[in-house]
Amino acid sequence: MFQNVSFFVFLFITILPSFPAINMRLESAVTQYQSKLGLPVTGKLDSTTLSEVMSPRCGVGDNDDINHKLHITKHYTYFPGRPTVFNRAFARWGSVIPVNFTETQYYKHADIKIGFYNKDHGDGEPFDGVLGVLAHAFSPKSGHFHLDAAETWSVDFNSEKSTVGIDLESVATHETGHVLGLGHSSVKEAVMYPSLNLRSKKVDLRLDDVNGVQVLYGSNPNFSLTSFLQSETTSPSSKSFSLRRHRLNPIFSISLMV
Known part of the structure; x- marks a missing residue:
């Protein structure tokens, strides 16, 4: 990823001024990228944009067609070790x-099969080694949930001292959102924002996450929006999704294979 970014920076700054038509197209692409991620829209590869481009991120494309729903009863099982981080990730969305x-x-x-894979693993979306793309998951039509085995995955930063440690629970919570049918959010505090800082934890759903998934599924009968808003410690999320009233669907279960 870093080699690609370096080449892009060289191309954008050194070569493209001589090719106005190409320069305009790339400026348009940068503008779209900035707008999608809620960055200041300048059309330029400034330091803020470059920092975001180089951050470890989810491998699901920002323009991928998501927004499908799960409809049928399903179950899950765990690989050896039975990591509770996945339990907690699923429980957050289920709440x-x-x-x-x-x-x-x-x-x-x-219906949801979770595993760790290296490089090309047969789904047409090869991993790129340490950092860069951390994981990718596919919407309910597929349900595959893949994590890059090359990463230094951590469940406790007190015991994992690596400077390139990635919080497994944060990524699990994010990718579960994709499995449920959500795309990326432009709200930086949201779980569904596409990038994650090294040695950082982002597991608490924000209003933008909740609004989006409830548009697809409706609200859990036990969920209280008032209580949720009172518990939020950050400023209100952007209006990427709007609250809508839905008839409550019957409670169903999702099958996972870890």
């Missing part, structure tokens, strides 16, 4: 929508 995540012992019955 705001009428969805249950349940466990199965049978791989073929799992």
